[in-house]
Amino acid sequence: MPKVVPDYKKQAKDTILDSASELFFKGGYSTTSMDDIARKIGVTKGTIYIYFKSKEDVLYGVCNRNMNMLQEALKNVDPDEFLHMGTKFFKTEMKMPDHIKFHWIFAMGEMESNPKIKNILSKSYREYVMVLREKIDQLKLLKKISENTDSLKLARILISFHNGVLMSVMQGLSESTAVDLFGEGMASLLQNHYRTND
Amino acid sequence: MPKVVPDYKKQAKDTILDSASELFFKGGYSTTSMDDIARKIGVTKGTIYIYFKSKEDVLYGVCNRNMNMLQEALKNVDPDEFLHMGTKFFKTEMKMPDHIKFHWIFAMGEMESNPKIKNILSKSYREYVMVLREKIDQLKLLKKISENTDSLKLARILISFHNGVLMSVMQGLSESTAVDLFGEGMASLLQNHYRTND
Amino acid sequence: MPKVVPDYKKQAKDTILDSASELFFKGGYSTTSMDDIARKIGVTKGTIYIYFKSKEDVLYGVCNRNMNMLQEALKNVDPDEFLHMGTKFFKTEMKMPDHIKFHWIFAMGEMESNPKIKNILSKSYREYVMVLREKIDQLKLLKKISENTDSLKLARILISFHNGVLMSVMQGLSESTAVDLFGEGMASLLQNHYRTND
Amino acid sequence: MPKVVPDYKKQAKDTILDSASELFFKGGYSTTSMDDIARKIGVTKGTIYIYFKSKEDVLYGVCNRNMNMLQEALKNVDPDEFLHMGTKFFKTEMKMPDHIKFHWIFAMGEMESNPKIKNILSKSYREYVMVLREKIDQLKLLKKISENTDSLKLARILISFHNGVLMSVMQGLSESTAVDLFGEGMASLLQNHYRTND
DNA sequence: TATGAATGAGTTTTCATTCAT
DNA sequence: TATGAATGAAAACTCATTCAT
Structure with a gap:
C-alpha cells in the first residue's frame, strides 16, 4: 500500500x-x-x-458498505424501465460477486447474536423498502401504475419475493432458472397494478 | 435426565x-x-x-431435524385448504419458535464455509419444492388449479416468496404486516392458476 | 468372560x-x-x-509380568548350552511377540517420570544380572569358563550387548542381521573366558 | 528473551x-x-x-536436533584415538546431560505409535552406523585395523554394545561401573581386529 | 460381576488484541 | 504507518475415575 x-x-x-x-x-x-x-x-x-x-468494527464496516452498494444499485435503476426489472435488474444483480449479492443473507446469521448487526440490517431493509416505494410512486405519476396501488405494501411484497429468489439460488437453484422464475413471479405480482391505458 | x-x-x-x-x-x-x-x-x-x-455433528443433527420438522409441517397441510394457505398455514407457522421457524435462514450463514451444511440445505430445499409440487398436482386433479399450470415452477415461486417474507420478518417487519403481505402476495401469484368453474 | x-x-x-x-x-x-x-x-x-x-496399577502389572516372563525364559536356558546362546536363545527370543520381547525398552520411556516403574525396571535388571551370573558360575564349576573370570562383570557385559542388539532391531536392523551380529559379538565377548581344556 | x-x-x-x-x-x-x-x-x-x-512438531524438532548432536559428537572423535574410545569418548559422553545422552533411548517409547519418529530414529541409526564405519575404514588405511575386518558389521556390533551399556545405566548401573564395563567390552570386541604390527 | 452414563480436570490449539520497535 | 512477538482467555475435545443399576 x-x-x-x-x-x-x-x-x-x-x-x-x-x-x-x-x-x-x-x-x-x-x-x-x-x-x-x-x-x-x-x-x-x-x-x-x-x-x-476491533474485528466487530470491521464487520460493521462490511455490512454498512455492502448494504449501501445494493441500495445504490437499486436507486440507479431507470424508473421507466422498472417494470422490466424482472429481466434486466435481476440479471445484472446475478453478475455481482457472491459476497456482495448474497451479503444480505449471510449477515442474517450474525443478526440474532449481535444487536448492532440487527440494527444495520433492519435499517437497511427499511431504506431499501423506501427506495423501491419511491420508484413505484414515480411510476404512479408517470401513469404506469394504478393510483389505487398501496406503494408501501407493493414494495415490501416485491422485495420479499426478490430476496426469496436469491435464497433459492443460495440453496442450489440454477441462476438461469432463477431469472426465469423471477420474471414470471414479478409479472404476477405486478399485473393488478399496471394501469390500463384508456 | x-x-x-x-x-x-x-x-x-x-x-x-x-x-x-x-x-x-x-x-x-x-x-x-x-x-x-x-x-x-x-x-x-x-x-x-x-x-x-463433535460439535459439527451436533450442527448436522440440528439442521437435519429442523429441516424435517418444517417439511412435515408442510406435508400435513390439507390440500383442499391449500389455497387459503396464506391465511392459515402462514399464521400457524408464525407461532413456531423462532429457532425452528427461521432455522432455514440461520443455517445459510454456515453454508458457504461448510459443504456438508450446503448439502443438507440443498437437499432439503429440493424436497420442500417436491412436497409443494405434489400439493399443486393434487389440486389439479381436484380441478381447482388449471391443467396448464407448470406445477414445478409454481412451487418454486411460492416457496421463494414464502421464504422472502420470513426474511423480511427477521429484518424487522412486524408479524401482522407479514401475514397481510403474505396473503396478498399469494393471491397475486396464484390468480392466473385458479380454475374458473365453468 | x-x-x-x-x-x-x-x-x-x-x-x-x-x-x-x-x-x-x-x-x-x-x-x-x-x-x-x-x-x-x-x-x-x-x-x-x-x-x-487405577491405570497405573495396570501398568505396574504389565511391567512386572513381562519382566518375569523374560527372566523365566533366561532361567530355563540349559547352562550347558549357554555358550551357544548366540545361536539358540537369541533366535528363540526373536520369535516372541514384540510387546514382550521389546517390553524392556518400551518401559524405559516411562521410567524417568515414574519412580515406581524405575524401581520395577532396576530391580528387574539386577535380578536379570544375577540369573546370568549364576549361569556363568555354574559354567565355572563345569570347567567351561575360566576361574579367573569376573562373573558379575561378564554378566553385565553380555546383558548390555544383548539389549543393545535388541535396540538396533527396534531401530530398523533386520532380524537376520541381528542374529548374525549377536552371534559374532557374543563369541568375541566370551573368547577370553573359555577354558582351554588342558 | x-x-x-x-x-x-x-x-x-x-x-x-x-x-x-x-x-x-x-x-x-x-x-x-x-x-x-x-x-x-x-x-x-x-x-x-x-x-x-503443533506439539508433535516440537517433538520432531527435539528428536532431530538431539540425534544430530550425538552424531556430531561421534564425528568429532579423532580416528587415531578411536581405539581408546572406551576410556575417552564414553567418559565424555557420560558427562552430557541425561536428556541428550539418553535421548535415543527415551524416544523409542514413542516409536511404535508414531511412524514419523520411527523414521527419524531409523534414519539416525543408519547414519550413526555409517559414521562409525567410516572411522573404522580410516583405521584400516592407517593399518591399525586388519583389512579382513567387515567394517559395517563391526560398526553395528560396537554401537549395539554402546547403546546397551547406556541402557544399563538408565536401569541403575552406576556410571563408573559402566565406564569400566564399556572399556572391557570394547577391548574384547575389537581384539580380533587389531592389526599386529609385524 | 458387569455396565455405561456422567463427570471434571486437563490438554492442545486458536486468536483478538496489545505494544515496543 | 507498519510490524510481529507476545499474551491470555476461551474453545473443542479426551479420559481416568466413579457410581447407580
Whole structure:
C-alpha cells in the first residue's frame, strides 16, 4: 500500500473491507481471523488495528458498505424501465460477486447474536423498502401504475419475493432458472397494478 | 435426565439437539460453545461427546431435524385448504419458535464455509419444492388449479416468496404486516392458476 | 468372560494385562485409554476397575509380568548350552511377540517420570544380572569358563550387548542381521573366558 | 528473551527445543504439556505456537536436533584415538546431560505409535552406523585395523554394545561401573581386529 | 460381576488484541 | 504507518475415575 495518496486512509479502509467482505462471506465471520484478512492484502494483523478498533468494527464496516452498494444499485435503476426489472435488474444483480449479492443473507446469521448487526440490517431493509416505494410512486405519476396501488405494501411484497429468489439460488437453484422464475413471479405480482391505458 | 427411560439414548440426543438448536439460532454456531449447550440442560460438556462425536455433528443433527420438522409441517397441510394457505398455514407457522421457524435462514450463514451444511440445505430445499409440487398436482386433479399450470415452477415461486417474507420478518417487519403481505402476495401469484368453474 | 472358573480372578487379571501389554507397546502408555484396553477384550471400562485400582496399577502389572516372563525364559536356558546362546536363545527370543520381547525398552520411556516403574525396571535388571551370573558360575564349576573370570562383570557385559542388539532391531536392523551380529559379538565377548581344556 | 538478536527466530526455536527436550525426557512426551514447556522458559503457551505448529512438531524438532548432536559428537572423535574410545569418548559422553545422552533411548517409547519418529530414529541409526564405519575404514588405511575386518558389521556390533551399556545405566548401573564395563567390552570386541604390527 | 452414563480436570490449539520497535 | 512477538482467555475435545443399576 503506497503511503502518500490523498485520502489514503479511506482507501486503506476500503482495501481491508474488500478483503474482509469476501472472507466473511466465504468462511463466516467467526471462522475468519484477523490474520486471514490481513494476509489476503499483504499486511500484518497489527495494521488492521490502525484503521479499525476491533474485528466487530470491521464487520460493521462490511455490512454498512455492502448494504449501501445494493441500495445504490437499486436507486440507479431507470424508473421507466422498472417494470422490466424482472429481466434486466435481476440479471445484472446475478453478475455481482457472491459476497456482495448474497451479503444480505449471510449477515442474517450474525443478526440474532449481535444487536448492532440487527440494527444495520433492519435499517437497511427499511431504506431499501423506501427506495423501491419511491420508484413505484414515480411510476404512479408517470401513469404506469394504478393510483389505487398501496406503494408501501407493493414494495415490501416485491422485495420479499426478490430476496426469496436469491435464497433459492443460495440453496442450489440454477441462476438461469432463477431469472426465469423471477420474471414470471414479478409479472404476477405486478399485473393488478399496471394501469390500463384508456 | 432419568436413566430408566426406554429409548434413553434417542431422548438424550433430542434433548441435546433442542438445546443446541435454540442456542445456535440465538448466538450463532461458532459463538455457541459446547459448554453453553451442556449447561443449558444441566450436564457437562463431556456428556455431549457421548452422544455426538463433535460439535459439527451436533450442527448436522440440528439442521437435519429442523429441516424435517418444517417439511412435515408442510406435508400435513390439507390440500383442499391449500389455497387459503396464506391465511392459515402462514399464521400457524408464525407461532413456531423462532429457532425452528427461521432455522432455514440461520443455517445459510454456515453454508458457504461448510459443504456438508450446503448439502443438507440443498437437499432439503429440493424436497420442500417436491412436497409443494405434489400439493399443486393434487389440486389439479381436484380441478381447482388449471391443467396448464407448470406445477414445478409454481412451487418454486411460492416457496421463494414464502421464504422472502420470513426474511423480511427477521429484518424487522412486524408479524401482522407479514401475514397481510403474505396473503396478498399469494393471491397475486396464484390468480392466473385458479380454475374458473365453468 | 465366563464367570464360574476357579481362579477366575487371576485369569481375568491376566486377560486384562494381555490386552494392556499389547496396546501399551503399540500405542504408548499415555495414548492408550482404559476404553481401548477394555474394548479389545470385549468388556467395558468399569470392569477393569474391579480388578485394578487405577491405570497405573495396570501398568505396574504389565511391567512386572513381562519382566518375569523374560527372566523365566533366561532361567530355563540349559547352562550347558549357554555358550551357544548366540545361536539358540537369541533366535528363540526373536520369535516372541514384540510387546514382550521389546517390553524392556518400551518401559524405559516411562521410567524417568515414574519412580515406581524405575524401581520395577532396576530391580528387574539386577535380578536379570544375577540369573546370568549364576549361569556363568555354574559354567565355572563345569570347567567351561575360566576361574579367573569376573562373573558379575561378564554378566553385565553380555546383558548390555544383548539389549543393545535388541535396540538396533527396534531401530530398523533386520532380524537376520541381528542374529548374525549377536552371534559374532557374543563369541568375541566370551573368547577370553573359555577354558582351554588342558 | 531479548528481541533484537540477529537470527532471533532460530534462537527462539532453540530455546523452546531446549526446554522441551529436557521435559520430554524427564516426564515423557505425552505427560509434558505445552504449558510446562512454555512456563519453563517464562513465556506462555501461545508463544510456542508461533514457532512450532503443533506439539508433535516440537517433538520432531527435539528428536532431530538431539540425534544430530550425538552424531556430531561421534564425528568429532579423532580416528587415531578411536581405539581408546572406551576410556575417552564414553567418559565424555557420560558427562552430557541425561536428556541428550539418553535421548535415543527415551524416544523409542514413542516409536511404535508414531511412524514419523520411527523414521527419524531409523534414519539416525543408519547414519550413526555409517559414521562409525567410516572411522573404522580410516583405521584400516592407517593399518591399525586388519583389512579382513567387515567394517559395517563391526560398526553395528560396537554401537549395539554402546547403546546397551547406556541402557544399563538408565536401569541403575552406576556410571563408573559402566565406564569400566564399556572399556572391557570394547577391548574384547575389537581384539580380533587389531592389526599386529609385524 | 458387569455396565455405561456422567463427570471434571486437563490438554492442545486458536486468536483478538496489545505494544515496543 | 507498519510490524510481529507476545499474551491470555476461551474453545473443542479426551479420559481416568466413579457410581447407580
